[in-house]
Every structure is written in C-alpha cells, then in structure tokens.
Amino acid sequence: MAAPAAPDAPPLRALLVASVAVLLAAADTYVVVLVLPEMMGGVGLGIDQLQRGAPLISAFLLGYVAVLPLVGRLADLRGRVPVLVACLLAFAVGSLLTAGADTLTTAVLGRGLQGLGGGGLVPATLALVADRWPVERRGVPLGAVGAVQELGSVLGPLVGALILAASGWRAVFWANLVAAVVLGALLWSPRRSDPWLVALTAVSTGLTALAVLSPERLTSGVRTGLAFAPLSADRAWTAPVALAAVAGWLALGAVWWVRHGGAAVTAAVDLPSAALLTVALSCLVLAFATSDPQVQVVADDAPLLLAGCAAASAGFWWRNRRTDRPLVAPGLLAPRAAWGALAVNVLVGTALVAALVDVPIFARLTTASQDQVAAALELVQLLAAVPVGALLGGWLCRRTAPRWIAATGMLLAAVALAAMTRWDATALDGVGSAAVLVLAGFGFGLVIAPVNAALLAVVPDDAHGLATALVVVARMIGMLVGICALTAVGLRVFYLRQAEIGSPLTLCPQTPTDCPQFEAATQAAALAELHAVFAGAAGCALLAAVLCAVLLRVDGPGRAAPGELIRTA
Incomplete structure (x- = not known):
C-alpha cells in the first residue's frame, strides 16, 4: 500500500502539469536546432551568417543557466507553484517575442526569456516531488520527471518537423505560447489570485503582442498608426505601444513587490550575492557558448x-x-552526496554532449553525407532509450542504494562510448551500432533519478529548489565546457593525422582533382578525431561511475546515512 502524501504536500495535479511543462521546455531546447536556418532567414540573416545567428542559441543558454540558482531559491521562499506559473509566463512571453520577431534583437530577447522560464521549471518541479514524497519513495517520481524531460528531446525535433512541414518556423513558437498559457492556467488558482496582477498580466501581454505583431490594419491607420511609429528612427522599441508594454511589465513587478512580499523576499535573499553569481555564470556561458568548437576552444x-x-x-x-542571508547557506553542499552530485553531473554532461553532438557528425561523415534527417535519426536511437533508463533508475531507487544504480548507469555509458571508438566507416550499417546507442542512452537515463535522490536526501527541505537548480547548472556547465574541451582534443588528433597525408598531387599525380586515396585518408583522419572525442567522453563517464560509487553513499534506498543530514536550527 502506497504511503500517503504529507498533509501539506502539493496536489498531484500540480506535479503532473509541471511535468508536462518540463517536457514542453525540453522539446523547445532541441527543436530550435531544426528551425535555426529558417529563423535566421526570418530575422534578416543569410545562411552564410551562421556566426551572427549564434546568439539565438547562446541567449537561451544564458537565460537557462545564469539565473537558475536565484530561481531555485525563490521557489524555496515563495513556493513551487507560484514560481512555476512565473516561469511559464516568462516562457510564454519569450515565445510571443520569438514568434513575431522580424529582427535579431527581438528574437534574441525572446529566446533569453524562453531559457529563463524553461530552466526554472526543472528545479521547481523536482522540489515538488521532494515536497510530496518522503525520502525513501522519491525514486519513481524523480525518475518520471527525468524521463519526461528526456522524452522532450525525442519529441521536440519530431513535432517540430511536423509543424515545419505544415507551416513555418514561427508556428513552432506560437504552439509554445499556446501550450504555456494552457499549462499556466491549469496551475493558476483563482481563489488565491490577485486581480491586479491578473489584469496587469493580461494588459501587458496584449500590448506586447500588438508591439510584436504590428497588425497592418492598425499600423496603416491615420490615428492608430501613431502608436506604432518609433519615436527614435530604427529603434522599434521606442514606439508608444512598445513603451506601454514595457511600462505594463514594470507596473506588474511593482504591484507584486508591494502586495506580495517583494521586500520580504529581498530580506531573505542577498541580492548582491545573486547578482555576482549571475555574472559569473553569464561570463562562463558566453566564453564557451559563443565559440565555434571546430575552430576554437573558447570565444x-x-x-x-x-x-x-x-x-x-x-x-x-x-x-x-559574510552576509547574514546568503544565497547558498554555509554547509548546504557540505555533505559528500551533495557536492558529489554536482561533480557527477558535470561529468555526465560532458560525456552526454559528446554523444549528442558527434553521433550525427559521424553519420554525416559515413552513411548519411547529404541527409541531415537520416543523421539525426541515428541519434534518436540513443535519445529514445534515455527515458526508459530514467524510469527504471527511479524504480530501482526504492530497492537499491542510489550510488550503485548511478554507477551502473555511467559504467554502461562508458562501455558504449568506448565501443564507439572502434566504429569504422561502415559501423552504422549494422545492428551493432544501434545496440551501442541504446546502451548509451539507457545508461545516461539510469543515472538521473539516483543523483537527484541522493542530493535531495542530504539537503534541508527548505533548500530543495536551490539544490536542484545547482545540480542542473552543473550538468549544463559540463555540456558547455565539455564539448569545447573534447572537440579541441579531437581536432588535435585530426591535424596530426592530416599532416601525415600526402597531397593529391603526390597520391594521384594523374587525377589530382579526383583522388579517392586522398578522400579516404581525410575521412580516416576525421574518424580518428571523432574516436578521440568518444574516448574522452568514455573516460569522463568511467570517472563519473567511480565518483557515483564513492560520493553518493546513502544509508539504504534513497535515504541519507546517519550524520550526513544538514542540521538546521
């Protein structure tokens, strides 16, 4: 018989809606790669201006990572559901700006808001799980949330492709907007809502929609057109309707501040600390996210x-x-399982991103040279196995110590990545490669719930939002830094191999412009580059497996060992 939820536990409906919101944000994270060329054209960039379009990616990452610790802390102070609603509002406004954008600046702002909203959904949802279930019963729901998040990585490109086939890239973000509004409405409680906040939100959203869409019927009107005419040339944001939208959002923040304890929140959170951490994370993201890994390690x-x-x-x-209201309380990460979860997630992110990026590249290099969709489908075999592993990992947490589940998952991933180092040009033609990809995805999924369970078992209940935010940040940092570092190692191998290749004139003196020997040698050098990346990722996965076994030690399934729990006054 299942144990009942705690008396003050959040309703199950809130958790289900939050999980769907996590899926939505995860799907959006992956679908943008599919629609990026069309997006660039829609905001006035040519396909040859890919580097100028990079902010469309980096803005999302910046919003996702930089303020995540603060969002997690706010979820601890103001409640999970209010933060979830606020994150969905930010995601919806970001989707609105992106869908209607005709300039790069507007699209980048929209993507940044989408990242801010989408990133904040994950820690708040994981904290909801911790609020509802006791330590020993969190494994399955944590695994379910992880599975839903990873399922988004599979569904995102598929749904995006269907929408693109039926309409344009803007329809993807209009769909995001509708979904976010519906989910926010399902979470919103009319009995506890402030009519002023509701009215200001509706008015501000409406003004923003008008400013972004600029309906021709209104812009061409003799009187109404004045509201859309910029007060400063070439600065669309100076149009009266846009300024009114900005004023509406500022008024919304001011009303919330006055009527809903804004001063109390700032009294409990040291804003200078939050600002410094945001700057630190922003600089780190920009240093790596704006670089071209094929040319440089960092920007x-x-x-x-x-x-x-x-x-x-x-x-x-x-x-x-030194502050008496620290963002990260002293001792929060002191338990070995707490800082160990962060260290493990950095390595997990590094190993995972190598597979996400280089498996499609391997396919393009060998069997799908001109077919981007076919190359992406090879990766789907890995991605589809991740939710399965996440669910099983959560279920096993009720019966087995989390550290052994996590260690097993990363060991499986390490074995799969090591097998990829032996792939040749025909490897993807057989079923063996599919088994390797499924094994890798299953291993990466298996580690999700145990790491979160170990972390949540050793931090105070009133810090679950912040703790889960930090572990998400750790994984993202691992992905950002890891892909740059591993690609740099791979390029080193490529250049060494390339230096050993003779010129086409030497290899094919009769037909230097059509030299199969040179092409085969160049392909072999490129395969050696990818093998080096896979080897580095396998090493990271193996190290993560060791750290899981050593650092994530708990006293039974999902329970902290005696003496490891943080004691609070």
Missing part, C-alpha cells in the same frame, strides 16, 4: 569573460560567507 573574448567569471566568483564567495 575570442574568452580571456576577458573568464577573468570576469573568476572575479565575480571570488566576489560571490566572499559576499556569501
């Missing part, structure tokens, strides 16, 4: 950005230790 401005990251991190550490 051109990386020295300045990394110096800013180091300075802001030092400032955060100093401020957080």
